Amino acid sequence: MGHYFPEQAVKMEILGKGFISIVKIFINPIIFLTITLGIIGMGDLKKVGKVGAKALIYFEIVTTLALIVGILVANVIQPGDGVVTSNLQKGDASVYANKVQDFSWLQFFLDNITLQVLLFSLVLGTVLSKYSGKEKVTEWLNFASKYVFRALHLVMIFAPIGAFGGMAYTIGKYGIDTLLPLAKLMGTVYATMAIFIFGVLGLVLRTYKISLWSYLKYIREELLIVLGTSSSEAGLPSLMVKLERMGCSKPVVGLVVPAGYSFNLDGTTIYLSMATIFLAQVFNVHLTFGQILSLIGILMVTSKGAAGVTGSGFVVLASTLTAIKVIPVEGLALLLGVDRFMSEARAITNFIGNGVATIWLANNEKEFDRSKMEYAFANVHQTENVITDNLTDTTQRADSV
Numbered sequence: 001m002g003h004y005f006p007e008q009a010v011k012m013e014i015l016g017k018g019f020i021s022i023v024k025i026f027i028n029p030i031i032f033l034t035i036t037l038g039i040i041g042m043g044d045l046k047k048v049g050k051v052g053a054k055a056l057i058y059f060e061i062v063t064t065l066a067l068i069v070g071i072l073v074a075n076v077i078q079p080g081d082g083v084v085t086s087n088l089q090k091g092d093a094s095v096y097a098n099k100v101q102d103f104s105w106l107q108f109f110l111d112n113i114t115l116q117v118l119l120f121s122l123v124l125g126t127v128l129s130k131y132s133g134k135e136k137v138t139e140w141l142n143f144a145s146k147y148v149f150r151a152l153h154l155v156m157i158f159a160p161i162g163a164f165g166g167m168a169y170t171i172g173k174y175g176i177d178t179l180l181p182l183a184k185l186m187g188t189v190y191a192t193m194a195i196f197i198f199g200v201l202g203l204v205l206r207t208y209k210i211s212l213w214s215y216l217k218y219i220r221e222e223l224l225i226v227l228g229t230s231s232s233e234a235g236l237p238s239l240m241v242k243l244e245r246m247g248c249s250k251p252v253v254g255l256v257v258p259a260g261y262s263f264n265l266d267g268t269t270i271y272l273s274m275a276t277i278f279l280a281q282v283f284n285v286h287l288t289f290g291q292i293l294s295l296i297g298i299l300m301v302t303s304k305g306a307a308g309v310t311g312s313g314f315v316v317l318a319s320t321l322t323a324i325k326v327i328p329v330e331g332l333a334l335l336l337g338v339d340r341f342m343s344e345a346r347a348i349t350n351f352i353g354n355g356v357a358t359i360w361l362a363n364n365e366k367e368f369d370r371s372k373m374e375y376a377f378a379n380v381h382q383t384e385n386v387i388t389d390n391l392t393d394t395t396q397r398a399d400s401v
Helices: 006-010 013-042 045-077 105-111 113-129 134-156 159-174 176-206 212-218 220-229 232-245 250-263 266-282 289-308 312-324 329-334 336-364 370-378 380-400
Strands: none
Touching (some): 006 159, 013 113, 013 220, 013 250, 045 113, 045 176, 045 289, 176 212, 176 266, 212 220, 212 370, 212 380, 220 336, 232 336, 232 370, 266 289, 266 312, 289 312, 312 329, 370 380
């Protein structure tokens, strides 16, 4: 539809945006219920702090590796070499450049409702774990959880329609032709994401003898939803359910996945590093080894704020170019035309990266049930019933309470 009927396809944007908006309604309640019930069930508050600290260290190490991979591949392939800027469709980047001065870590926290819910849930779960009458509160929370998952199951039935709307809009509005001038950059970005996923993330899972390919097959429906909607948030609630079902404990899932959506943006980090190197090559700016090290250091900090800013990728990229002071910020205009296509690669890589982080940390903390994983992988064709299965488990827990 996007290719043959572009005018009608652009109108399908409402389907993609509408589906994402509805799914976002469920994200914070699920995070709240999962974390609060998980901490109450865990009991050992020292372990909660230990998991949180390990998660942040893991995020920093893996995103730094993502930065290095992006810079290395961009320097080897050199996607910006020989690009003629007059042939590119340009957009107005001034709106993103103007937002650079407005960024602050306090505002990042205030704008990021997911982090606020995460913090509130941690505090409430900690208080309730020490409260003598927590059984009654737990009963109500389990009751609420049952109906939240039931409603989510109904919404996810319409996921294919949301994915259709998002993809039809992208192709209809931007068209395949816009990719040709920057085909080398597109190919390099997608190839780098693949190298990172099957190289770095594959090795991370291999440390606990878990097959990355089996995991990807297990979450294939969610990957298609993320690809179609170009939003990793569209698959977040279902990802949390599936990670629990494959053996990760509820507290680890509740802590790692929400935090990862703010601090473990592997795909975004790769894109930021590659886009910076690409623009340097386009404008014939030779970056010294010291400047590349400075670039890594700057992006290690600025990339962590990407989740809390509107137009996040471009705002962070603009702030990075401003800090380096050798690459024209106006170069962002060259990337606007193909950003939507590259955002799909970013979203999928972010999505896979957060799942892998949760599995690794659950294993590291001995909060992982391999028998559940083996059953889930062996019965991957039944994954469409995963949310219903989780709902049944939640209902049984509520009944037992």
